[in-house]
Structure formats: structure tokens, C-alpha cells
Amino acid sequence: MHPDWLWRNPSPKWSYDVVIVGAGGHGLATAYYLAREHGITNVVVLEKGWLAGGNMARNTTIIRSNYLWDESAAIYEHAMKLWEGLSDELDYDILFSQRGVLNLAHTLGDVREGVRRVNANRLNGVDAEWLTPEQVAEFCPIVDVSPDVRYPVLGATLQPRGGIAKHDHVAWAYARAADRLGVDLVQGCEVTGFVRDGDRVVGVNTSRGPIRAGAVALASAGHSSVLASLAGLRLPIQSHPLQALVSELLEPVHPCVVMSNHVHVYVSQAHKGELVLGAGIDPFNSYAQRGSVHVVEHQLAAALELFPVFGHAHVLRTWAGIVDTSPDASPIVGPTPVPGLYVNCGWGTGGFKATPASGWVYAHTIAHGEPHELNRPFGLDRFTTGALVDEHGAAAVAH
Amino acid sequence: MLLIPCPWCGPRDEVEFSYGGAADVAYPPDPDALSDAEWGEYVFVRDNPRGPFAERWVHTAGCRRWFRAVRDTATHEFLEAP
Numbered sequence: 001m002h003p004d005w006l007w008r009n010p011s012p013k014w015s016y017d018v019v020i021v022g023a024g025g026h027g028l029a030t031a032y033y034l035a036r037e038h039g040i041t042n043v044v045v046l047e048k049g050w051l052a053g054g055n056m057a058r059n060t061t062i063i064r065s066n067y068l069w070d071e072s073a074a075i076y077e078h079a080m081k082l083w084e085g086l087s088d089e090l091d092y093d094i095l096f097s098q099r100g101v102l103n104l105a106h107t108l109g110d111v112r113e114g115v116r117r118v119n120a121n122r123l124n125g126v127d128a129e130w131l132t133p134e135q136v137a138e139f140c141p142i143v144d145v146s147p148d149v150r151y152p153v154l155g156a157t158l159q160p161r162g163g164i165a166k167h168d169h170v171a172w173a174y175a176r177a178a179d180r181l182g183v184d185l186v187q188g189c190e191v192t193g194f195v196r197d198g199d200r201v202v203g204v205n206t207s208r209g210p211i212r213a214g215a216v217a218l219a220s221a222g223h224s225s226v227l228a229s230l231a232g233l234r235l236p237i238q239s240h241p242l243q244a245l246v247s248e249l250l251e252p253v254h255p256c257v258v259m260s261n262h263v264h265v266y267v268s269q270a271h272k273g274e275l276v277l278g279a280g281i282d283p284f285n286s287y288a289q290r291g292s293v294h295v296v297e298h299q300l301a302a303a304l305e306l307f308p309v310f311g312h313a314h315v316l317r318t319w320a321g322i323v324d325t326s327p328d329a330s331p332i333v334g335p336t337p338v339p340g341l342y343v344n345c346g347w348g349t350g351g352f353k354a355t356p357a358s359g360w361v362y363a364h365t366i367a368h369g370e371p372h373e374l375n376r377p378f379g380l381d382r383f384t385t386g387a388l389v390d391e392h393g394a395a396a397v398a399h
Numbered sequence: 400m401l402l403i404p405c406p407w408c409g410p411r412d413e414v415e416f417s418y419g420g421a422a423d424v425a426y427p428p429d430p431d432a433l434s435d436a437e438w439g440e441y442v443f444v445r446d447n448p449r450g451p452f453a454e455r456w457v458h459t460a461g462c463r464r465w466f467r468a469v470r471d472t473a474t475h476e477f478l479e480a481p
Contacts, residue, residue: 225447236443238420239472283418284401287449287473292400294414327443384439 006172007051007179012186012211016044018366019204019213021191021227023047024056025167025352026344027219028174028185029359030366035181037360038367043183046206048190052171055221058321059352060244060266060278062257064101064162065126068117071377071389072330073124078374079357080126080161086356092173094165095271099256101162102131102140104306106151106262113393114157121159129158140256142309149305151263162257164268170355194231194341201231201340217342217366222287222322224345231338235345236327236383240281241291241320242349243299247313249273254307261393263302275313277303281323281349291320323348328388333362334371334379342366343380404477405458406466419455421445422467449473 018034020027023045034040047053063083065076087094105111114130121128133145136156145153175185186208195203195210203212220227222239250273259266264280279299282291296318304310326332326346331354333344344362347354357374364372371379382388401413427433427441446452452472457465469478 223449226449229448234440234444235447236445238445238447239449284470285420285447285452285454285472286475288475290475292413294400383443384436386439 006176007185010184010186012044012046012184012189012206012208014210015212016184017042017214018044018217019211019215020045020217020219021204022054022218022220023051023175023185023187024054024219024221025052025171025174025355026221026347026358026362028052028171028178029355030217030219030344030362031183032174032178032181033359033363034367035178035183038363040367041182044211045178045183045185046189046191046204046211047185047187048207050187051175051185052168055321055323055351056167056171058244058319059167060268060276061164061167061270061352062101062162062259062266062268063096063165063353064159064257065353066101066103066117066121066128066157066159066162067391068120068393069389069391070124072391073121073126075357075361075374075378076354077124077126078360079354082356082360083165084161086170086173090173090177092169092176094169094173096163096165097271098161098163100139101159101257101259102136102156104136104143104153104258104260104262105155105157106153106260108154110262111154114155117393118157127159127161129160131156131158140254140258142253142307143258144306144308151305153306164257164270166271167352174359191227192230199339201338213340215340215342215366217344217362219344219362221345221347221351222324224324224343226287228336228343231341233336233338233341235332235343235380237324237332237346238285239287239322240284240325241286241289242279242281242323243291243296243318243320244276244278245296245318246270246277246316247275247310248316250275250313253309258306260302260306263306265299265302265306267303267307274316275310281325282320287322289320289322325349327383329391330389331358331378332380333358333375334365335369336380401475403456404468405461407462407464408458411458411461415458415460416456417459419457419465422453422455451478
């Protein structure tokens with residue numbers, strides 16, 4: 001006997017008010033908020049593979065809002081507040097665990113950046129503390145804070161409300177809620193081009209035939225450039241592999257999330273027990289969903305130096321997702337120069353944490369034809385005006 | 400790990416190289432004539448194809464010379480120069 005399906009699997013209709021391309025977290029959240037916040041339910045989410053099988057299945061599930069700049073703090077903190085009510089709202093336990101996120105400092109530059117970011121966060125209403133190495137050891141006893149390691153821990157920022165959630169549950173919860181509000185979720189349906197009426201995009205061609213649309217909204221992460229190019233649009237995006245890995249299941253040893261910009265590793269322990277580690281991006285452009293082993297080796301060397309106890313663990317599985325990096329390590333969410341076409345991309349290595357806010361502001365943008373206040377600073381136009389939101393410092397990994 | 404064909408040293412491991420991104424991006428011939436949008440395009444926008452991609456590498460831990468290569472971003476295979 002099969003358990004109840006969480007959503008229908010309808011055939012696509014010939015026309016919708018909104019076609020969303022990509023059934024990852026951001027696409028599903030967008031569909032949900034379009035239906036719930038804006039009453040727009042004649043919506044389809046098209047997915048070339050299977051629901052939440054791209055980066056939504058490949059991220060390290062870390063959630064935090066401790067970004068430096070006002071614009072970023074506002075949108076990521078909006079996401080945090082939505083996360084805090086999401087299990088209740090969607091009536092699905094997403095296993096949101098606010099166990100705290102440490103960002104370690106290993107150099108004087110790191111310390112100054114971290115203290116500055118703590119102060120900036122507090123001014124923006126984001127919870128943040130500066131911890132000494134002794135306090136780091138108290139908060140996360142398995143971190144080696146001795147001065148004898150290659151890059152000693154000189155302190156850390158702590159966001160107590162940061163943590164992790166279960167990525168699959170998040171996708172399934174949004175999918176079920178959107179489906180119940182009337183949104184069609186169509187898997188195995190690849191967008192191969194756009195239907196135009198003059199300049200305007202009025203639909204998509206797909207592997208299952210043409211579909212007309214009042215608006216087309218891309219939510220296709222690493223493949224955004226490929227799709228946008230089908231509409232004659234060049235995006236300031238470069239696609240790279242980002243690798244992660246898990247250990248076998250272990251007893252609980254790691255109480256929080258630890259990230260280190262300087263040595264390029266971030267690690268938490270999933271509810272089930274596996275250690276989940278992420279690396280920096282592979283430097284070259286790629287769509288192959290695999291990276292080079294030396295990047296993983298570098299990441300593990302850093303992890304072992306920080307966490308000697310990990311020497312007992314084994315790597316069970318490694319993988320890569322294709323991330324869409326932007327020049328300023330900030331997302332691009334808004335209208336495009338092509339009428340009828342919207343983009344939501346450029347989240348790079350950190351899109352999971354933004355999922356609820358990304359969907360929230362994107363739905364608003366599509367419903368009103370113009371950005372929400374929270375994503376107005378993140379438009380494509382900033383690459384003409386020069387008003388970048390340079391978040392490389394708070395983005396936690398190399399972009 | 401990529402095996403990268405250095406034109407001077409032959410095929411070598413990726414760890415010896417640094418990446419330079421898209422090749423064939425010329426400096427604007429008449430910079431003063433560019434609009435803000437054109438400057439933005441030159442500074443921030445590069446091709447990002449799925450498939451053959453002309454890119455630059457430097458053999459940092461070898462001969463230290465820059466070169467141009469064409470690689471398929473879907474398979475990581477280095478292709479013949481076009």
C-alpha cells in the first residue's frame with residue numbers, strides 16, 4: 001500500500017497566469033506565496049527533472065541571517081522570521097533546529113570583520129554575539145581552540161537563532177501547500193524556449209508542448225544563464241560546482257553549526273547523525289554536477305585540523321550542485337529587460353537559507369510587476385548603476 | 400581533477416593551474432563612448448554556456464604562462480582549439 005501522495009501530478013494545461021521554471025525550494029515557495037499572499041492560483045511550476053532534485057537536494061541546510069549590509073540583513077532576516085513559523089504554517093515538521101551558527105575567525109582581519117559584522121547585525125535587529133576562543137570551546141567543545149593548529153581560532157561570531165532544517169521536508173511542505181491551493185506541479189517537463197509576442201514573453205515551449213503564460217518566472221539557479229540565453233538575455237552569472245559530503249551516521253557529537261571562511265569549511269550534524277560538510281566552489285565554470293577531489297581533500301584537511309575527533313569518521317558520500325555566482329555574491333531577483341520575464345538567481349552558494357524570503361519577494365514582484373522593498377536593491381539594474389551589495393565577506397565561502 | 404593541456408608543458412594536474420575565466424574579452428576600443436549599460440556589460444557580464452567554452456588558464460605552479468583553451472562545461476572535456 002502506498003502512502004498518500006503529497007501533491008497531484010497533473011498534465012500541464014495550455015495556459016497559466018504564471019509559469020515558474022524550476023521546482024526547487026525557491027520555485028515552490030514562490031508558487032505558494034503567489035497563491036496564499038496574492039490569490040494567484042492559476043500557476044504551474046515546471047521541473048525538467050524531479051521536484052527538489054537539484055540544489056535543494058544538495059545543500060548543507062544551514063540557515064542564518066548574519067549578513068553585513070543592511071539590504072542583505074533585511075532579506076535574510078525576513079527569511080529567518082518566516083523559518084521560525086514555517087512548520088506551523090505549512091503543517092509539516094521541517095525539523096528547524098536553531099542550534100546556533102558560529103563563524104570562526106583565524107586572522108586579525110577575520111576578527112575585525114567579525115566584530116564589525118556583529119555590530120552591524122545588532123543595529124539591524126539580527127541576533128549576534130562575539131565569542132572569545134574560550135567561549136567558542138564552551139559552545140562547541142569539539143573545536144580545537146589551542147594555539148598549536150595551523151590557523152588558530154581567535155574568536156567567532158555567534159548567531160544563536162541560526163541553525164539547520166531538513167531540506168527535503170521544506171520542499172515537500174511547500175509543494176503540498178501550493179498544490180492544495182491549486183498550483184500545478186509538473187515534473188519531467190523541460191523548458192526548451194520562449195513564446196514571444198514582439199518583445200514580450202507570452203509563454204514557454206517545453207518537452208511537453210507549448211504553454212502560454214501571463215508571466216514567466218525563472219527559478220533555475222545554476223542553469224539560469226542557459227534559460228535566459230534562450231530569451232536573448234545575458235545574465236551576470238557564472239555557474240560553478242559546489243561540493244559537499246556526509247559521513248556515516250554517528251552519535252551526536254556536534255552541537256551547532258560551525259563555519260570558517262578562512263579555511264573554507266562548514267559543518268553541522270544532521271538530525272539523523274551524519275556529519276554534513278561543505279567546501280568552497282571549484283574555480284572553473286561547469287554544469288557537470290561534479291567537482292575535483294582535491295577541493296574535498298582541502299576541505300577535509302581543514303575540518304580535521306579544527307575537529308580532531310572527526311579523524312574517527314569516514315566519508316560516506318560526496319556530491320556537487322551547480323551554483324549561480326554573481327559578481328557581488330548577492331542574488332538577482334526582479335524584472336528583466338524582457339517584458340513578461342522575471343529572474344530569481346545569483347544566490348550562489350547560499351540560497352537554501354533564503355528560501356522563504358526568496359519566494360515571498362519573488363511572488364510579490366510577479367504579482368505587482370515590480371519589486372518588493374526587500375528585493376528592490378537586488379535588481380539587475382545594479383550592474384549598470386554600480387550600487388552593488390558586496391557580500392563576499394559574509395557569504396562564508398569563496399565565490 | 401581536471402587534466403589540463405598546457406601548450407608548453409603538456410597535460411598536467413589541475414592543482415598546478417589557476418583559472419582565468421572567459422577568454423576573448425577585449426578591452427573596449429573606445430571606452431569614452433560607452434554608456435553605463437555597456438560598461439556594466441563589459442565589467443560584469445560574461446558568457447556562461449553549457450557546452451564549449453573558451454577560457455583562460457595560467458600554469459601557476461609550472462611555466463607560469465597564460466593560455467587559452469576550449470573546454471566543454473557539461474563534460475569537462477578539453478576540446479581542440481576552434
